[in-house]
Amino acid sequence: MKKGGLLPNLKLTLPPPDEISFSKFLTQSGTFMDGDLLVNRDGVRIVSQTEVEAPPPIKPSDDQLNLADLDSIKVIGKGNGGIVQLVQHKWTGQFFALKVIQMNVEESHRKQIAQELKINQSAQCRYVVVCYQSFYDNGAISIILEYMDGGSLLDILKKVKTIPEPFLAAICKQVLKGLLYLHREKHVIHRDLKPSNLLINHRGEVKITDFGVSAILASTSGQANTFVGTYNYMSPERIIGGRYGYKSDIWSLGLVLLECATGQFPYSPPEQGEGWINFYELMEAIVEKSPPSAPSDQFSPQFCSFISACVQKEQEARQSAHQLMNHPFISMYEDLDIDLSSYFTSAGSPLATL
Numbered sequence: 163m164k165k166g167g168l169l170p171n172l173k174l175t176l177p178p179p180d181e182i183s184f185s186k187f188l189t190q191s192g193t194f195m196d197g198d199l200l201v202n203r204d205g206v207r208i209v210s211q212t213e214v215e216a217p218p219p220i221k222p223s224d225d226q227l228n229l230a231d232l233d234s235i236k237v238i239g240k241g242n243g244g245i246v247q248l249v250q251h252k253w254t255g256q257f258f259a260l261k262v263i264q265m266n267v268e269e270s271h272r273k274q275i276a277q278e279l280k281i282n283q284s285a286q287c288r289y290v291v292v293c294y295q296s297f298y299d300n301g302a303i304s305i306i307l308e309y310m311d312g313g314s315l316l317d318i319l320k321k322v323k324t325i326p327e328p329f330l331a332a333i334c335k336q337v338l339k340g341l342l343y344l345h346r347e348k349h350v351i352h353r354d355l356k357p358s359n360l361l362i363n364h365r366g367e368v369k370i371t372d373f374g375v376s377a378i379l380a381s382t383s384g385q386a387n388t389f390v391g392t393y394n395y396m397s398p399e400r401i402i403g404g405r406y407g408y409k410s411d412i413w414s415l416g417l418v419l420l421e422c423a424t425g426q427f428p429y430s431p432p433e434q435g436e437g438w439i440n441f442y443e444l445m446e447a448i449v450e451k452s453p454p455s456a457p458s459d460q461f462s463p464q465f466c467s468f469i470s471a472c473v474q475k476e477q478e479a480r481q482s483a484h485q486l487m488n489h490p491f492i493s494m495y496e497d498l499d500i501d502l503s504s505y506f507t508s509a510g511s512p513l514a515t516l
Contacts, residue, residue, distance in 0.1 A: 227251070227295045227306050232260060244302075248309065258294065261305040265298075275303060278372075281350060282307075289340030291361055291371040310361035310369060312506045315422065319357055321509045324425040327465055328495040332502050333360075334419060334468075335492050336368040341415070341483040344370070345408040355414035356395045357421065366502030393441065394427065398449045398475050409480040416472025420454055423461060428454035428473075464491040 232249040235257075239246035244263035251258065263275055282293030282305065292308035312318070315333070319325070325333070337360060344350040352359075352370065359372045397413035399406045420428045429447050453473040456466040468491035471481040486492070 227258075229260075229297060229299075229304055232258065232306070234260070249306075257309040257311070259307040259309045261307055263303045263305075265301050265303060279303070279305070281348065285343075285348065287340060287343040287347075288367070289336050289343060289369055291369045307371070308369075310363045310367075310371075312362035312364055313510075314358045315360040315362060315368070315418070316357035318362065318506065318509050319422055319425075325422040327423070327462060328498055328500050329502060329505050330419060330422055330465075331491055331493075331495045332366075332500040333368050333422075334415070335487075337370065337415060338483050338487050338492070340368075340370040341408075341411055342487065345411070345483055351406070351408055352411050352414075354395075355411050355418065357418055360418070362502075362506050364503060364507055366504075366506060368502070393445065394429075396448070397477065399477055401445050401449050406477065409477045409482065412472050412480050412483065412486070413477075416469050417454070419472070420456060420469050423456060423465070462491070462494070464489075464494050467491065 231252050233252055235248040235250055237245050238248045238259065244261060247260045247262065249258050249260045250256070265275070279296050282296065285293070291310065294306040294308070296306070297304045341352070341355075344352060354372060355370070359370065361369050361371050363369075393401075395414040395417050397406060397410040400410055417428050429444060429451075431444075453475050454469075455473075456469045458466050468486070468489050471486060471489065474480045481489070
């Protein structure tokens, strides 16, 4: 790596202390609290400012899901200090995904988990994975989530290697609708958009999940300057520690789509056949090299144009989720009546049937 290159300017650090004005987390007496968020073994709720000092107890409703009524089937995911289990409701037979996060982590991670709970508590969008209930007990947060029985887009990609354009257009349309909701309605930058965070089911639905590294923006300016998330899909402005907004998610979307189309991550490592061994070399490639593009001899002009609109290195030049919804690539295959349900099912058997 050349001397005096990108590395001295990389800001691979947490936000400065004045940006981490964490509120107190109360974990005694079986309660987890962050500002107006209150979670205990009976559930979760958002309390008013007047209730923060002495919040009333949470009273579970008669129809509320609770952990005692769930039977564990198997572990279907691990990472980020916790596990995800496939569970089944004893009385109805319905499947759910149970995400269990141990809270013996540093305060910055607890803050991220609190943000995820707040987003889950208020999100109501068919393109975002549903959160049914959250609990805090014995030092762990348990989140009951909608079970997406087809796994993730990463799982599909491992089986089919590449996804044809017509199916990619249908997948992308759903992801854009989810991003549009997060950006416009919730003022949320996801910050960790990648194939494993796009879940699918046997009905052909694609939904965004995992807001553990997302941030609810206090203002509507759509700017943030914290450095968290998955580095491979991270936009150039985030890598150099600059201010970034909703369009950082659009960069990630472009890389995800290009990877699904070509079957390989858009930034090739120096040694073919080997993965990126040096994390900093990948970061430097993203910042300093020209952005990747879809090969024009393999894909339609519309798809190539769409990718280009996503992976502009200057975020001001990237299109927004709203603009991309009107891009010709999104509508060009609609007359074909694309059946994602059959496509996902044929790619591999669902983990369980709802």
